[in-house]
Amino acid sequence: MLTNASWLLRFMVEPLNRKVCLAPMMDYTDRHFRYLMRLISKNMLLYTEMVHCGAVLHGNRYRLLQFDNFEIPLALQLGGNDPQALALAARIAQDCGYSEVNLNVGCPSDRVKSGQFGACLMATPGLVGDCIAAMQAAVDIPVTVKNRIGIDKHADYEFLYRFTKTVAGAGCKTFIVHARNAWLNGLSPKENRNIPPLEYEKVYRLKRDFPELEVVINGGISEYEQIEENLSKVDGVMIGRKAYGDPYYWKDIDNRYFGSEKVTISRQLFVKQYSTYIQSQSGNDVYLKHMVRHLLNLFNGQPGARAWRRFLSENMCKKNAGVEIVEQAMELMNLEKCA
Numbered sequence: 589m590l591t592n593a594s595w596l597l598r599f600m601v602e603p604l605n606r607k608v609c610l611a612p613m614m615d616y617t618d619r620h621f622r623y624l625m626r627l628i629s630k631n632m633l634l635y636t637e638m639v640h641c642g643a644v645l646h647g648n649r650y651r652l653l654q655f656d657n658f659e660i661p662l663a664l665q666l667g668g669n670d671p672q673a674l675a676l677a678a679r680i681a682q683d684c685g686y687s688e689v690n691l692n693v694g695c696p697s698d699r700v701k702s703g704q705f706g707a708c709l710m711a712t713p714g715l716v717g718d719c720i721a722a723m724q725a726a727v728d729i730p731v732t733v734k735n736r737i738g739i740d741k742h743a744d745y746e747f748l749y750r751f752t753k754t755v756a757g758a759g760c761k762t763f764i765v766h767a768r769n770a771w772l773n774g775l776s777p778k779e780n781r782n783i784p785p786l787e788y789e790k791v792y793r794l795k796r797d798f799p800e801l802e803v804v805i806n807g808g809i810s811e812y813e814q815i816e817e818n819l820s821k822v823d824g825v826m827i828g829r830k831a832y833g834d835p836y837y838w839k840d841i842d843n844r845y846f847g848s849e850k851v852t853i854s855r856q857l858f859v860k861q862y863s864t865y866i867q868s869q870s871g872n873d874v875y876l877k878h879m880v881r882h883l884l885n886l887f888n889g890q891p892g893a894r895a896w897r898r899f900l901s902e903n904m905c906k907k908n909a910g911v912e913i914v915e916q917a918m919e920l921m922n923l924e925k926c927a
């Protein structure tokens with residue numbers, strides 16, 4: 589365990605602050621990347637990749653739910669459509685120490701659609717409400733929803749309004765809204781994150797219509813200025829691809845939005861701390877590449893970024909490679925020229 593009791597206690601006593609959150613991203617926001625983001629921000633709420641509730645109940649629970657206490661505050665995102673199974677999974681998440689459980693009502697993939705969960709659940713708000721009510725009855729931690737603004741031809745604001753009203757009526761107080769429609773036929777998940785236009789205005793309107801709800805906006809947020817603009821209209825923002833694509837950009841989050849003193853972590857210290865983490869994991873059956881891959885974007889947009897990426901990519905899979913490859917990659921960089 590890397591953290592002390594007072595750190596944990598702080599997040600058990602204070603309400604969760606969702607002003608700036610890290611989005612759930614399958615294959616990206618694994619425990620190693622979350623640790624890396626926690627080195628960048630001590631406060632932003634981190635979300636796991638989606639885990640199906642059936643996997644929590646019947647799969648390798650330790651592997652799926654394992655996290656470091658340093659990651660807290662941490663939300664587990666669940667997929668599923670069975671209220672009882674979701675309730676059991678939520679209970680397990682709470683017992684493991686997660687700070688929140690979130691229900692995925694936004695994933696448009698074929699696999700998810702054929703399992704009748706994810707974004708297609710927006711068509712059955714009553715069922716989503718039943719899931720939320722069952723989960724809430726099983727836990728004391730917050731239960732939240734992440735949804736789209738609509739699906740397929742249901743692209744009008746009334747659809748989003750009715751969905752929210754029904755699910756809020758079942759007890760949900762926090763809605764994280766990806767401000768795009770999802771097309772369940774004809775677009776891949778990747779296309780569904782780019783092609784349907786962003787419609788922030790619908791999310792702002794939702795907040796105006798439901799001022800008592802906490803509304804967190806998501807989609808296309810890539811600069812501090814956008815955060816500021818959005819925080820004047822909704823309660824929080826969630827950042828996905830720009831967090832993965834350029835994690836170090838967000839080094840001032842705590843100072844800007846969580847009232848912390850301005851102590852910007854240098855790239856050097858950041859890499860040193862993450863290297864210490866990598867070292868602490870060796871011997872735990874963790875592949876080096878699974879941790880080092882999250883460093884590949886660290887110098888994005890800076891001189892030498894390509895050399896950094898190439899060196900790490902070429903070396904992280906080598907049989908006897910260890911954390912020293914990160915030090916060697918750092919030696920290639922001229923830090924004085926980097927912002």
Ligand SMILES: Cc1cc2nc3c(=O)[nH]c(=O)nc-3n(C[C@H](O)[C@H](O)[C@H](O)COP(=O)(O)O)c2cc1C
Pocket residue numbers: 611612613614615616637638665692694695734766781806807808809826827828829830
């Ligand atoms: C690789 C990848 C995997 C994703 N996996 C999930 C997921 O497991 N659950 C989920 O709710 N959203 C998932 N998303 C969607 C993001 O959470 C977010 O809604 C979307 O990327 C839009 O935000 P952004 O423009 O800030 O990236 C994923 C996105 C990406 C890029």
